[in-house]
Amino acid sequence: MLLARTLPELRDACAALRSRYPLLALVPTMGALHDGHLALLRAAPPVTGIVASIFVNPLQFGPSEDLSRYPRDEAGDLAKLKGAGCHLVWLPDVATMYPPGDATAIEVRGPAERWEGDARPGHFRGVATVVARLFGQVRPDLACFGEKDWQQLQVVRRMVADLLLPVEIVGVPTVREPDGLAMSSRNRFLSAEERGRAPALHGALRGVADRLSAGTPAGPALTAGRAALFAKGFDVDYLELVEGETLTPLPAPETGSRLIAAARLGGIRLLDNIAA
Numbered sequence: 001m002l003l004a005r006t007l008p009e010l011r012d013a014c015a016a017l018r019s020r021y022p023l024l025a026l027v028p029t030m031g032a033l034h035d036g037h038l039a040l041l042r043a044a045p046p047v048t049g050i051v052a053s054i055f056v057n058p059l060q061f062g063p064s065e066d067l068s069r070y071p072r073d074e075a076g077d078l079a080k081l082k083g084a085g086c087h088l089v090w091l092p093d094v095a096t097m098y099p100p101g102d103a104t105a106i107e108v109r110g111p112a113e114r115w116e117g118d119a120r121p122g123h124f125r126g127v128a129t130v131v132a133r134l135f136g137q138v139r140p141d142l143a144c145f146g147e148k149d150w151q152q153l154q155v156v157r158r159m160v161a162d163l164l165l166p167v168e169i170v171g172v173p174t175v176r177e178p179d180g181l182a183m184s185s186r187n188r189f190l191s192a193e194e195r196g197r198a199p200a201l202h203g204a205l206r207g208v209a210d211r212l213s214a215g216t217p218a219g220p221a222l223t224a225g226r227a228a229l230f231a232k233g234f235d236v237d238y239l240e241l242v243e244g245e246t247l248t249p250l251p252a253p254e255t256g257s258r259l260i261a262a263a264r265l266g267g268i269r270l271l272d273n274i275a276a
C-alpha cells in the first residue's frame with residue numbers, strides 16, 4: 001500500500017496506480033475508520049486502483065463543533081486500509097488542501113438546504129469544497145460515499161452533475177452493528193447506557209416504514225416515530241419523509257423516498273435514514 005502526504009507524492013503514486021489499473025476509485029474519509037468505511041472500499045469494482053483519503057476537514061466543522069475532539073488514529077486506520085485491500089492512502093495536511101490565498105468555495109443549494117444544512121450552517125459548503133478539491137487532486141474515475149450520510153451523498157451527486165465533473169458517484173448501503181445502530185465514529189462517545197438505547201433510532205425509522213407500508217398516513221406515522229424516540233430519551237432534531245434526491249418533504253411515500261432522522265442522545269447527535 002502506497003502513502004502520499006504531498007501533492008508530488010500523490011501525483012507519482014496515482015501515475016503508478018494508473019499504469020496498473022484501468023480505473024481509479026476514491027474513498028474520501030476523515031479517518032477513525034470502522035467497517036462502514038471499509039465497505040466503501042469493497043464497493044469499488046474489480047480491477048480498480050483504490051485510493052482512500054484521510055483528512056479531517058476544518059471547513060466542514062461549525063464554530064460550536066470541536067474539531068480538536070475529532071478522533072484520530074492514523075496507525076490504526078492505515079492497518080485497516082491495508083487489510084481491506086487499499087492501494088494508496090492520501091494524507092494531505094491543511095495547507096495542502098487550503099493553500100495560502102485560497103479564495104474558492106463551493107456552495108450547493110437544493111439538497112444542501114434544510115436538515116443538516118440548517119443544523120450545521122456551512123457544513124455542506126465545507127464538504128462540497130473539500131470533495132471537489134480531492135477530485136481535482138486524485139482525478140478518480142469513481143468515488144464511493146456512504147448512504148449513512150444520505151444528504152451528503154445527494155449534495156455530492158448534485159455538485160458532480162452541475163459542474164460536469166468526470167467522476168461516477170457510487171452510493172454504498174449503510175453498515176450497521178448487529179443491533180441495527182448505524183456504524184459511526186461518533187458512537188464511541190456514547191456511554192454504555194446510551195449505547196444500549198441508541199439502536200432505537202433505527203428502530204423508530206423501521207417502525208415508521210412499517211406503518212407507512214400498512215397504509216398509515218405519513219403525518220401520524222412520523223408523529224409515532226418521534227414519540228417512540230422521545231420515550232427512549234432522545235431529543236429529536238428531525239424525523240421526516242423526504243424525496244430521495246432533493247430532500248424535500250413528502251406527504252406520502254413514493255419511488256425513491258427516504259425516511260431521514262437526526263436525534264441527540266446525551267450530547268451525541270446520531271444520524272440515520274432508510275428507504276420508505
Ligand code: AMP
Nearest residue numbers: 029030031036145146148149174175183
Ligand atoms: P466520515 O469519515 O465520517 O466523513 O465518512 C466517510 C465516508 O464513510 C462517508 O461517505 C460516509 O457516508 C461513509 N460512512 C460512514 N459511516 C458509514 C456506515 N456505517 N456505512 C456506510 N458508509 C459509512
